[in-house]
Amino acid sequence: MGKIEAKNIIKYFQHDGKPLKAIGGVNLTVDDGEFVCIVGPSGCGKSTFLRILAGLEKPDDGEVLLDGKKLVNTGPDRIMVFQEGALFPWLTVEDNVEYGLKVAGIPENERHDISKRYLDMMQLSQFANSYTYQLSTGMKQRVAIARALVMDPDVLLMDEPFAALDSQTRDLLLVEMQMIWQKTKKTIIFVTHNVPEAAVLGSRVAVFSHRPSVVKKSLDIDYKRPRVAEDENLGKFEKEILAALRHQGPK
Amino acid sequence: MKANLLGKKIAFYVLIIIVWQGIDSAEIWPDNIFPSPIEVGEDLLYGISDGSLFYGIATSMWRLVIGLSIAIGGGMLLGIFMARVETVNQTIGSLVLGLQSIPSVAWVPLAILWFGLSDSGIIFVTAIGAIFAVTINTYTGVKNIDPSFIEAARNMGAKGGQLITTILIPAAFPYMISGFKQGWAFAWRGVIGAELLFSFLGLGFLLNVGRQLNDVSQVIAMMLVIMGIGILIDGFVFKKLEDKVMTKWGLR
Numbered sequence: 001m002g003k004i005e006a007k008n009i010i011k012y013f014q015h016d017g018k019p020l021k022a023i024g025g026v027n028l029t030v031d032d033g034e035f036v037c038i039v040g041p042s043g044c045g046k047s048t049f050l051r052i053l054a055g056l057e058k059p060d061d062g063e064v065l066l067d068g069k070k071l072v073n074t075g076p077d078r079i080m081v082f083q084e085g086a087l088f089p090w091l092t093v094e095d096n097v098e099y100g101l102k103v104a105g106i107p108e109n110e111r112h113d114i115s116k117r118y119l120d121m122m123q124l125s126q127f128a129n130s131y132t133y134q135l136s137t138g139m140k141q142r143v144a145i146a147r148a149l150v151m152d153p154d155v156l157l158m159d160e161p162f163a164a165l166d167s168q169t170r171d172l173l174l175v176e177m178q179m180i181w182q183k184t185k186k187t188i189i190f191v192t193h194n195v196p197e198a199a200v201l202g203s204r205v206a207v208f209s210h211r212p213s214v215v216k217k218s219l220d221i222d223y224k225r226p227r228v229a230e231d232e233n234l235g236k237f238e239k240e241i242l243a244a245l246r247h248q249g250p251k
Numbered sequence: 252m253k254a255n256l257l258g259k260k261i262a263f264y265v266l267i268i269i270v271w272q273g274i275d276s277a278e279i280w281p282d283n284i285f286p287s288p289i290e291v292g293e294d295l296l297y298g299i300s301d302g303s304l305f306y307g308i309a310t311s312m313w314r315l316v317i318g319l320s321i322a323i324g325g326g327m328l329l330g331i332f333m334a335r336v337e338t339v340n341q342t343i344g345s346l347v348l349g350l351q352s353i354p355s356v357a358w359v360p361l362a363i364l365w366f367g368l369s370d371s372g373i374i375f376v377t378a379i380g381a382i383f384a385v386t387i388n389t390y391t392g393v394k395n396i397d398p399s400f401i402e403a404a405r406n407m408g409a410k411g412g413q414l415i416t417t418i419l420i421p422a423a424f425p426y427m428i429s430g431f432k433q434g435w436a437f438a439w440r441g442v443i444g445a446e447l448l449f450s451f452l453g454l455g456f457l458l459n460v461g462r463q464l465n466d467v468s469q470v471i472a473m474m475l476v477i478m479g480i481g482i483l484i485d486g487f488v489f490k491k492l493e494d495k496v497m498t499k500w501g502l503r
Contacts, residue, residue, distance in 0.1 A: 056402050076408045086399035089500045090421040100407030103417065133501025151407060 001067045002154030002187035003032045004053060004078075009062035010212075011048055023049055024212025025062070030155075032067075035181050035188045037198035039241060040208025046191045047083075047159050049213075053189065054080045054157050066154065076100060079153040083160045085144040087132045093143050094119065094128040100151045118146040121180070138169035145177075149184065158190040162197065171229055174200050178226045195245070199237045200227045207244040217244040286468035294472040303457070308476065311442055311453040314370060318377025319438040323431060326382045330389025330430075331419055344390070347383050355380025355441035359448045373445040373453070380441030381434035388433065392426025393419055428496055432489045439484075443477055454480075 011023040022045035030036045040046045051057045053064055055074035064071045066078065079100075087096050095102075097115045106114075119125045122142040132140055141161050148156055162170045174197065181188055192198050198205045202221050209216040221237050268288050275287035282290070298304030329347070333340045358376045366372035396419065404418045420427070446455025454477055461469030497503045 054406060056406065074402075074406050076406070078406075080403070080406050082399045082403060084399065086397070086403040088400060088418070088421070090424065099404070099417070103404070103407055103409045103413055131499060131501060147407075 001032050002077075003030065003067050004155055004187060004189070005029045005065040005068075006049070006053065007063050007065070009049060009052060009059045009064070011045060011052065011057070012060050013045075013048075021212035023052075023059070024214055026208070026213060026215055028206055028215055030187055030189055032154075032187055033185050035178075035190070035201060035203045037190045037192055037202035037205045038208060039192060039195060039198045039205060039245065040213060041210050041245065042193060044208045044211050044213040046208050046213070049208075050080070050157050050159050050189065050191050053155070054078050056080070076104070076151045077153055078155045078157055079148040079151045081141075081144050081148050081156065081158045081161045083163055085132075085140045085161075087140055087143055087147070089132050092129050092131060093124060093135070096132065096143055097124075097147045097150055099147065114150055115146075118149050121149070121183075122146040122176075136169075138165050138173065141165065141173065145180070149180070149186075153186070155187045155189065158188065160192055161190075163192070163194070170197070174229060175226050177201060182225065195238050195241050196229050196234070198241060199234045200229050200231075205237075205241055207241060216247075217241075219244070283465060283467055286471060290468040291472045291475070294466070294468045295476070298457075298469075298472065304476065307452070307454045307457045307473075308480065311446065311455065312480075314373050314377055314446075314453065315438055315442045318374045318442060319381055319435055321374070321378040322381035322434050322438060323385055325378070326385025326430065326434065327389050327420070327427065329382070330386040331393055331415060331423075333386070333390045334393035335419075340390075347386050350379075351383035351387065355437060356444040356448065358441075359445055362445070363449065368449055368451050370451075373442060373449055373451065376445035377438045377441040381438035384433035384437055385427070385430040388426050388430025389423060392423030392430075395426065396422040425496055425500055425502060428489070428493050432485075432493070435484065435489060436481075439477075439481055 006026055006028045009023055009026040010021070012019040013022045014020070022043075026049055028036075038046045038049070048057060052059050055064075055071055055078065071078075088099065091099065094115055097119060098111045101111045101114060116125070119128055122145060124139070124142055124146060127135060127139065127143075132143065135143065144161065162173055165173065178201065180186075190198075190201055192201075199221060205219045205221060206215050207217040207219070208214070217240075219237065219240055221234075223233065223237070227234060271288050275282075275285060279285070295304070298307075329343070333344050333347070355376055358379050359372075362372040362375045366375055400418055400422050401414070404414055409417060442453070443455040443458070446453035447459050448455075450456055450459055454473055458470060458473040458477070461467070461473060
């Protein structure tokens, strides 16, 4: 299961020695198996919000529940895919993917079986023994996704993972990401500043306001999958998201 | 290119020996002050044939290995704690910087008082001369780890000792290698310096014996051996290790 509830999350940043309210009471419930994209103006604290869900940062107020249980720390039930991948350069692709399993004390042959499955899924098998510096940015993000999936988390948290990719690679991964979601039925929360990306991926898009941010609009994207970025029928959803983003000057 | 470089080096050293022999043949200074390369070579051969040279090398190397191991183990531990615990850095950190400025031979009197004329005393000097270089480089390395590595590992369930062995050490390893290299150089100076002053076996001792016997060619022969071992360990142990790590980490 992977129903995540964020209740009245408040977070301050330190700005020139003064506290600055970045997140001003975000309420967001994501049902088990939902694919929710979070978009918002830059600096609205959407990445920080994701880090709070991951337990990597503590909110100044409010709480996060996973299937009704209050979360206090980070844990393998919610795995984060970082913007730059955060792959370990001293490990091979395979060892990167197996890292969490090894930490959990899973025996080697079992680890291999699991990692092999996800390396296949992400079309990385032939790179199993490569080091990460030998990979393209797109390949690195595939490894990062495989490393997260291997943990079989309830919730997958993705922080602008495709921001650094060229557009062809991104289009490919957008399609793959939908297939992964349909295959694994994971709850996915995906932060992006790219509106078409949100419309392609999300079964719902949550639009954050400028800081102190709140969820300004929650928009269901009821449209067949797999979707592709150039599908014109997604345009009306994109317009709605953009309108929600625009109806707010900086405060 | 590589053969060319080797050729240059060989030519350079051959030239030195020729100039050296030339100065000796000019007989500006007496032989007991300025020996010829042949005399130094004979001294080396004599040391090899009676085994004293190998025994000296083995003794010094054994002390070096123990001392450096202590320095590497202790320095890594201290450096990691300094980098991860702010209070440790604010307190012990300042002391480390101060202690690092003490040349290792300056520890010799204390080592003699504490340990007597023993192996332990020399090993103490070797270790303490090297430990702070390892500490400071480890500290810098751990401080420079991409925070997302640590977050990703914690997120996947790593904590405590696991985090140290699977993330902090490998991620900081390229810096630690510099620490090991510096540490080794300090340790080698430390062990030879301590042996000179302790006068208790080893290459430093043989060097001192040369002085006591007024045997200039033995003094120079021992200095050459000390330098040779330095070049070998630098080139074959640390350079290889560094190349391997840098390549694997994708840093070159």
